[in-house]
Amino acid sequence: MTVDSSAARKPRRSAAGKAGTTGTKRTTRTTRKSTEPELVQLLTPEGERVKNAEYDGYVDGITPDELRGLYRDMVLTRRFDAEATALQRQGELGLWASLLGQEAAQIGSGRALRDDDYVFPTYREHGVAWCRGVDPTNLLGMFRGVNNGGWDPNGNNFHLYTIVIGSQTLHATGYAMGVAKDGADSAVIAYFGDGASSQGDVAESFTFSAVYNAPVVFFCQNNQWAISEPTEKQSRVPLYQRAQGFGFPGVRVDGNDVLACLAVTKWALERARNGEGPTLVEAYTYRMGAHTTSDDPSRYRGDEERLAWEAKDPILRLRRFLEASNHADEGFFAELETESEALGRRVREAVRAMPDPDHFAIFENVYADGHALVDEERAQFAAYQASFADAEGGH
Amino acid sequence: MTVDSSAARKPRRSAAGKAGTTGTKRTTRTTRKSTEPELVQLLTPEGERVKNAEYDGYVDGITPDELRGLYRDMVLTRRFDAEATALQRQGELGLWASLLGQEAAQIGSGRALRDDDYVFPTYREHGVAWCRGVDPTNLLGMFRGVNNGGWDPNGNNFHLYTIVIGSQTLHATGYAMGVAKDGADSAVIAYFGDGASSQGDVAESFTFSAVYNAPVVFFCQNNQWAISEPTEKQSRVPLYQRAQGFGFPGVRVDGNDVLACLAVTKWALERARNGEGPTLVEAYTYRMGAHTTSDDPSRYRGDEERLAWEAKDPILRLRRFLEASNHADEGFFAELETESEALGRRVREAVRAMPDPDHFAIFENVYADGHALVDEERAQFAAYQASFADAEGGH
Amino acid sequence: MAEKMALAKAINESLRRALETDDKVVVMGEDVGKLGGVFRVTDGLQKDFGESRVIDTPLAESGIVGTAIGLALRGYRPVVEIQFDGFVFPAYDQIVTQLAKMHARSLGKVKMPVVIRIPYGGGIGAVEHHSESPETLFAHVAGLKVVSPSNASDAYWMMQQAIQSDDPVIYFEPKRRYWDKGEVDPEAIPGPLHKAQVVREGTDLTLAAYGPMVKLCQEVAAAAAEEGKSLEVLDLRSVSPLDFDSVQASVEKTRRLVVVHEAPVFFGSGAEIAARITERCFYHLEAPVLRVGGYHAPYPPARLEEEYLPGLDRVLDAVDRALAY
Amino acid sequence: MAEKMALAKAINESLRRALETDDKVVVMGEDVGKLGGVFRVTDGLQKDFGESRVIDTPLAESGIVGTAIGLALRGYRPVVEIQFDGFVFPAYDQIVTQLAKMHARSLGKVKMPVVIRIPYGGGIGAVEHHSESPETLFAHVAGLKVVSPSNASDAYWMMQQAIQSDDPVIYFEPKRRYWDKGEVDPEAIPGPLHKAQVVREGTDLTLAAYGPMVKLCQEVAAAAAEEGKSLEVLDLRSVSPLDFDSVQASVEKTRRLVVVHEAPVFFGSGAEIAARITERCFYHLEAPVLRVGGYHAPYPPARLEEEYLPGLDRVLDAVDRALAY
């Protein structure tokens, strides 16, 4: 009974051991007053590279070029995000969910993916979208109110944003079951938040993925807050520990450390590809801004916390490393600044130029194969619209 | 962040330590081909009392009288259950869900409870109902089709049977939150099955109970099957491990060992009363019969398994112990046999005498405060019924 | 070559055909494998198509539907079984918010060819939650199609069509008719999935029903015929879309309409049919559209279901009332 | 002593009064504590009544409603907030299968005094899932009561009554009217919770609506008055039960009825009202009951909601059509 099915496979490396290690180390944590459990960190907030026997292998070969690439991704993502926030203030968007502070978690995990992998995001994965090559202006349609997600999920293997909390973890699991059925060695990654960890759907996705040994990585960005609720309202133990009771490993990574996020995600993806099933990654990070532009965090949290986290800023940290290791010079940063401004401009212009949808779009795509009532209502709507045209024409 | 809130309290004994120990031992299990993890056992299948430093204290003071009481409970429960199965075959019941094989899990846990504790059962907890003093014939109404659960939940602090899998674990959690609010030291116990462990509601009940540190015991009877599906279809690791990732201890107990079930449940209830929050108990047992009288287990499982489990029969085991320890003599067993037959007879007669509900019961209790439409429909129904009476009267 | 078979068997044969002809079709649900489902509708399928095509799932309906959505996104065509009507609600969120809206949300970029099979309705003496008729709760939701066959041939063909549809289809199986036999011709050319069918012609009044109530309406029509009343019986077959054209055509002829379903009358299908047909046939109707269905009460325990469910007398009573106008 | 306040504030005051007068009342939901809810409806309550009366819950709607049921079983009277209409579905199973049926299941032994507050409806330019009107999906379910206030005074009093009710009440809050001000007199004696109110008298046609559409109907009536048409406006206030008597009384006078709601017309409240009123007033109606509501399509993105939602012109158009009969 209840044999670990993953154990029946031949893991390339002892992922199981890793789970065990992590687990063993952590379980004692649930039982004593701990401040913060350990997390995988490869870059300190000061930008120093620290050794990690388990995960170094995943980033050892990284080139200065790639490092600068990660930096560039984070900077441009933040720039894009800031522009979107500004556009919301200007009334061009109805709402914006900023990723400020979560750039490393998103770029690190996003850059760990292969093209054939598939991403199931929440509504905040602008950085991951960036890594997938989704045109950032495409992300804005739903926040402007012109559509509910305008891109083709299969264009970049990046699913639509999912607003209802947790639902996408099951879609990711099902997709991963399909990948396994197809005999492909692609992997799937499902993003969700600390708040989402409480949803029944997320637990069910853990169960299904474990039972079917589906090649899926659950990437939880614990940004400490679910709107106004701190993570303690969702769990009294660290979230990465949730996985173990479902039969797969969980690991906590410094979510503000892009290298660590890259490494840990690569490890988890490798497990998926090797038939070792699901992994939970908890990226320990911080939502530096408001939940969305509608939110007022001053009602529920003080400044000290944000200030403490600003010292751990993901971008600053990599910059320090790049500078200290001479992997980037002033020219690089200056050029990036220019590129960044250009991106901001492009996004601004694209949003302003975004046309309102045609009224008849209401009736489009409700069904793939049509529906008599939709046809009837569309016709009535057309007649009704035409009656105004007539009335106006009459003048 | 994510400080273990239970650690902030003063546990009477180191429940935390227990969780830790169990957890530490088990985690390695998820990573190697294990056959079966250890379980808490106080009585071997052969009826030998084995020492257990952790749990002996909960049954040390048990008297021969109480031991015979447990035996009697199990025998009478099994007798009642057999009678119900027979009544179904005779057409007196529409359906019956037998607890055959699960007597120890139910009597052991049921007898651990205090009167002021509250029970949330599934549809199979006939043994627990027995311990609560619910008249067994009351359990039969819903299976006969005369009501959906005829007893007053507050009469014996035994909630109605819940058929939709998992739902009651949340009710138990909410009830326990209320107990804590009231400052009472009662505890709540929620029963569910191995299959139920997959339901999102059960995971949510783990989350809520942990976050609010609610005084609730989750008692999972892992009877190896959810209708035709073996437990591996629900989890690839032992179910008791599920708890740890939610921040509370889980323990596996020999579900066919009534003493062990009694001891472990007492421990868990004590934790609840002491403000240490929830505990998961997995009673490892076996559904010796069909899922319900509608089921045909020969389609999905062989006889060998059942035979193996028969050797571990919960009643036989305690009988061996009682006999070996001279705690019960022939007279006791003979008397019990007579009592048992009398119970069977009483149940049979009570069921046969159970009146069909009044037709107007359809409209009763839909609302506590009434509803205009129900009144209207009741009146129409009355007029319609009367029209037949008139028609008949006309002859 | 037509063959006589039970309605449940017709669905089984239809699933078998779909599994044979399209290797993207998968069947999934609780106990659908070795057991063949609690009603044996998937009997033998796992044996013949293997565990990766006919999948026993964990006991979690939201998980079943949610992963089916994911499989559909990967190009599969899942046919999901919900074991009983009353157990679909844990999956309701995934159905109405994800499954129903994904095609529109993606502006048509992704398709959701998912069939959700739900044995529904009462009349089998079951315990609570095993006899409900929740079709209203799906028909109101745009993006879903809702159908219910009344006989073996429709059960077979409508399942074929549901699986072929690129839209999610909630396929309500009239469980109390599972054992009713009828001719099934696997070489026939079926009519459109969402078209109603006149199953008995008549002139005085139209009885409209679907699923389990069609047979009852035929019995009612037969009984009424003995009293010299000519009732037309319409098998609606589809609840969303509803084939109002066929109802209208019939009502323009008979001028009277009674709608029968097991679901509660209040906010039931009969309401939508009455409202729309009254609008379409305002000058044709000699009587208000009458509805016969369940009461505004939870489905009662088995020994009361005969009183709760529409039966011959209650429908005849409504017919008489409609004819009395 | 009446005071003018916004509708949201009226609910806040009503909750405050309930928390003050009955220590079994608890308020629970996501972000209801420090934040005071995303609409500030629970603003200040946690501060004044503490974390054990005003409870921030984990992010899990089924858990929220399921534990509220447990609390009710323990004698509490939970008032649950669902953050937005589109997020109620994860709790749907607990609502329809447990909350709605517990009283009947227990033969009246246990009561379920649970209020579920749902800010609903569109018109605020929100993203997906934040503008839905799912009242049909609750009204069809026996055991639930469904209400929706249209103004501050009703918001205050109907919340008092909902909390006092021993039945579960789904309390739909017209979110786009949250900021509309009206007189609230905490010493008034309110009418019954489930009774409709004539908010404007008229003779030519009845407009029936609830929640956010009442104000629109009043505007329509004003516009129609300028064209010499006298419309009566009925604020239904309760969707289950529906006050058919009041609708009937009005229709017997005006002989024409148009029902307006934001929810899709197909299987919407208008269907039930049309069906039943047509039956009750068959010989009174000069025109079929017409319905104005959402289309059979997912609630559209914000820039299309004006076209999707019933507006002045669309309702006037229906009025004209009804009057043309």
Ligand SMILES: Cc1ncc(C[n+]2csc(CCOP(=O)(O)OP(=O)(O)O)c2C)c(N)n1
């Ligand atoms: C089912 C559901 N309930 C409530 C909401 C409202 N809501 C939107 S985001 C959010 C908090 C999410 O927190 P978390 O999962 O930590 O993600 P984050 O926003 O921090 O990235 C809530 C409650 C929702 N979208 N879906």
Ligand SMILES: Cc1ncc(C[n+]2csc(CCOP(=O)(O)OP(=O)(O)O)c2C)c(N)n1
């Ligand atoms: C939500 C829901 N889905 C499906 C069912 C049908 N069903 C009844 S019992 C059962 C198996 C339950 O297995 P388990 O939890 O192990 O309990 P056991 O019957 O073994 O005691 C199933 C699938 C149900 N009652 N509720």
Ligand SMILES: [Mg+2]
């Ligand atoms: Mg968060």
Ligand SMILES: [Mg+2]
């Ligand atoms: Mg079981």
